[in-house]
Amino acid sequence: xKLLLTFSRRGQKDSxxxxxxxxxxxxxxxLINVEKANIDSTAGEVxxxxxxxxxxxxxxxxxxMGVTVRVMENAIVLDEAECIxxxxxxxxxxxxxxxxDDEWRLQxxxxxxxxxxxxxxxCPHSALSQLG
Ligand code: SF4
Ligand code: SF4
Numbered sequence: 001x002k003l004l005l006t007f008s009r010r011g012q013k014d015s016x017x018x019x020x021x022x023x024x025x026x027x028x029x030x031l032i033n034v035e036k037a038n039i040d041s042t043a044g045e046v047x048x049x050x051x052x053x054x055x056x057x058x059x060x061x062x063x064x065m066g067v068t069v070r071v072m073e074n075a076i077v078l079d080e081a082e083c084i085x086x087x088x089x090x091x092x093x094x095x096x097x098x099x100x101d102d103e104w105r106l107q108x109x110x111x112x113x114x115x116x117x118x119x120x121x122x123c124p125h126s127a128l129s130q131l132g
Contacts, residue, residue: 001055002035002072004115005046005062021046024061030054035114047072047115055122075113075130082127089119089128115118 007020025032036047050058055071062069076097085106090098095112098119120128 001052002047002049002075003059003062004056004072004116005048005071006044007065007067008043020044020062020065020067021048022107023065027061028054028057030058032058033127035123036116038117047060072115075115076108076110077129078108079127082125084125084127088122088124090124092118094118 005020006067019031021034024030030050033049034046035049036045038045049119052128059069085100085104087098087100087106089106094116095114097109097112099107099109115130117130120130
């Protein structure tokens with residue numbers, strides 16, 4: 001399950017420099033895969049991937065630390081009626097989410113998506129969108 005974490009270092013309950021992810025890993029024993037991170041001195045946005053079975057535990061710890069947690073489901077959604085199988089999304093995606101099948105029809109492996117949004121901008125037919 002992918003979780004999008006947003007936090008303000010000023011708003012954190014503990015030390016403003018607390019390493020949020022490291023602390024949750026230490027306290028829960030859950031291995032957290034960080035897929036995307038955008039952090040500066042005052043705030044941060046981090047996309048993590050964790051086993052579904054650990055989601056409640058991790059979420060509780062994060063919320064207790066003052067982190068806003070959003071569950072990201074169906075990260076990228078393809079509108080097949082709009083897709084013209086042009087392949088623009090295949091070339092731009094850094095995660096190899098898209099591919100063609102044997103008949104040159106677009107296939108989507110959404111589990112690999114890190115929500116960078118590049119494919120949405122690149123699609124000439126507005127066939128891609130992001131749900132969360
Ligand atoms: S949002 Fe980024 S990672 Fe996800 S499918 Fe689009 S280009 Fe790939
Ligand atoms: S860029 Fe858009 S139209 Fe082209 S293959 Fe990808 S989803 Fe389909």
